[in-house]
Every structure is written in structure tokens, then in C-alpha cells.
Amino acid sequence: MKYSIVLSSLFVFTFFSCSSELMLVEDQKRPIEIFTEFWSFVDEHYIYFDQKDVDWNEVRDRYSRLIEDTMTEEELYRVCHEALLELRDGHNRIETPNLYVPSYNFQEGYTIEFSAELIEQEYLNNSMQRIGNIHYGIVSDNIGYVYISDMERYGSFSTIVREMKEQGVIGLVIDIRNNGGGDSNPVIDILGDFVSESKTLGYYIEKSGPGHDDITELMEVRAEPSSDFTFDLPVVVLTNRKSYSASSYFASMFGELPSVTLVGQITGGGGGGNYGYQLSNQWIVAVSASDFVNSDLESIEPGVKPDIEIENSKDRLEAGIDDMLEKALNIIQN
Numbered sequence: 001m002k003y004s005i006v007l008s009s010l011f012v013f014t015f016f017s018c019s020s021e022l023m024l025v026e027d028q029k030r031p032i033e034i035f036t037e038f039w040s041f042v043d044e045h046y047i048y049f050d051q052k053d054v055d056w057n058e059v060r061d062r063y064s065r066l067i068e069d070t071m072t073e074e075e076l077y078r079v080c081h082e083a084l085l086e087l088r089d090g091h092n093r094i095e096t097p098n099l100y101v102p103s104y105n106f107q108e109g110y111t112i113e114f115s116a117e118l119i120e121q122e123y124l125n126n127s128m129q130r131i132g133n134i135h136y137g138i139v140s141d142n143i144g145y146v147y148i149s150d151m152e153r154y155g156s157f158s159t160i161v162r163e164m165k166e167q168g169v170i171g172l173v174i175d176i177r178n179n180g181g182g183d184s185n186p187v188i189d190i191l192g193d194f195v196s197e198s199k200t201l202g203y204y205i206e207k208s209g210p211g212h213d214d215i216t217e218l219m220e221v222r223a224e225p226s227s228d229f230t231f232d233l234p235v236v237v238l239t240n241r242k243s244y245s246a247s248s249y250f251a252s253m254f255g256e257l258p259s260v261t262l263v264g265q266i267t268g269g270g271g272g273g274n275y276g277y278q279l280s281n282q283w284i285v286a287v288s289a290s291d292f293v294n295s296d297l298e299s300i301e302p303g304v305k306p307d308i309e310i311e312n313s314k315d316r317l318e319a320g321i322d323d324m325l326e327k328a329l330n331i332i333q334n
Helices: 031-045 056-064 073-085 115-125 157-166 187-192 248-255 314-318 322-332
Strands: 004-005 093-095 129-131 134-139 143-148 173-176 199-206 219-224 235-239 261-266 274-278 282-287 290-293
Touching: 031 056, 031 073, 031 274, 031 282, 056 073, 073 093, 073 199, 115 134, 115 143, 134 157, 143 157, 157 187, 157 314, 173 322, 187 199, 187 219, 187 248, 199 248, 235 248, 235 322, 261 322
Parallel strands: 143 173, 173 235, 235 261
Antiparallel strands: 004 274, 093 282, 129 134, 134 143, 199 219, 199 290, 274 282
16 A cells, blocks of 8 residues: 655665565566656655756656666666666665665765764864764864764754853854754754844745646745854854755755854755655655755755865875864864
């Protein structure tokens, strides 16, 4: 029986081992019927066709010519997977009970160099502390440093920031490099500590029907100031191409604040929230069915651009220097 399932913006993927001879059972639908079912679900629920400039009808015509009644389940899966890759979306996925191939590689073409160990040794003098997925400490010139490695178990962020201000820091570096995402919902509350008045952070949009243009009205996202605290000092957020999904939300929302400077590489994007479906042959298909846009109505799906673009190099890291972090410290010091 078919059913629909709503998934979070970064679903926890299950990786399966590959099998080379997975034949379709005789009572299942023909391969072309499965392909059409897959194609139709994506056609009705995917939100980024225009943004990705993909003619999904042309994709159907091109890939359906590869479908044969005698093909194995793995061969059919490969055709569907390749068709889905045409959308260049790291959140899209298709999996069988026995097979999953990773989705679109949004990091391809980027040089990504980062070492949390280097920062702990060279900048924090091995004094880094950790609570959940938050690593933090004080670097030179009394600047607070907070590294969020994953957008899960970071609920202590506000407590840490408040303690740092009490300690007299002159600014804060928030590092979300190599952060693959997770739960973006706490970010709005976190931002309450960084605004003195109500502030628009962007807008959510969702699919509302089967047509490519069927989307909801803009749903405003606002940060409301905390009643008992404001961090009114300079903030730099460090990003790289591995900052994906919920960390792109984080970068975009923080980037709306005048006291915040984004430094590093464009993030990996991943603005879409997943919507999933089980095909009649028990395969699971999930695609991006919502979007987040900033206050200028720019989607974060392609990535959030930094205010100051800078990359690390392998040679400099090996010499003990993180150029992205050096730039962030320089901004706060000056």
C-alpha cells in the first residue's frame, strides 16, 4: 500500500549494500510503470524546477527510452537515480530495501580545507571545551569562538554565548564549517539573543498542488528579541561549501543582522525540506517540496554567499594557519 511521509529538511539516510542481481518479482508492475510512477511523484511535488532550469518532461522522454521489461531491479534503479540527479539537489533521494546510491554531490568543484584540531591546538591552546555538538573557547584578544559541528544537540549555544559576554569578550566567531545540517528550528530562538527589535529573517514557501507553479504565499520568519539579554557585539559566521541544509539556514538568518559578517565560502545550500513517498514496489522517493528565501527573496538552495569570500589552503593549514579564522579575528579586532 502506498503512503506519504513528511521528512525533516535533512533526513537521516540509510545506506544499503549493493546487489548486482536483484530481479523484479513477477507480480510487480512493469519497469516502465514504476518509472512513470516515480516520475509523476517528482513532477507533482518538486519545488525547484524553474530555479534548476530543468525540463522534467524532456527528462522523462530521454530516460524512458532506456527502460526495458527484462531489466533487473538494480538496472531500473540506476535509470531512476540518474534521472533524479538531473535536478542537482542534495536532498533528493531514491532507495530500495537493498540499494541506496548517494545523491547529488554539491561539493564537487570546490576546494574545502578545514581542521577543528588545528584550531584547538593553535588558537585555543588545547583549552577547547565541549557540550553536545558545540566546541568553544576564548582565542587571542579575548574573542569568543564557538564551533557547531552538527545542527543537532546544540541547545547550549545561548548559555555559552551569555557566559562569554559575562567574561568580557569583545566579539564572537561562530564556526559552522563542515556542518552537514540537522534541525534548523532552534535557530530562530537563538537569534533572539542577537536582536534588539523584531527582525525579518526570511520566508518559507511550500508546494501547494501538483502544478509546477503551485506554491504557498510567503510565510514570514521573524526573530523576536530576548527579554533578558542582547549580544550587541560584533559577530562573524564562518562557512564553507560543506555547510549544508540547516547550517545554510543558520548562515542566511544570521546574515540578515547588521552586526554579523559572513566569511568564507558559499555554503552548500540545501534549502528544501523533503517530502517522501513509497512507490508500489516499496521504493522510497523523497524530493525538496519547500524552500527558504532571505529578505531579498533569494533562495538559499544554491548556497548562501559570504560577505567576504576567502578560502583556506592545505599548505597554510599544515603551517598552522587558518586564513578564514584569521580574517574573522581581524574583522572583530578592527
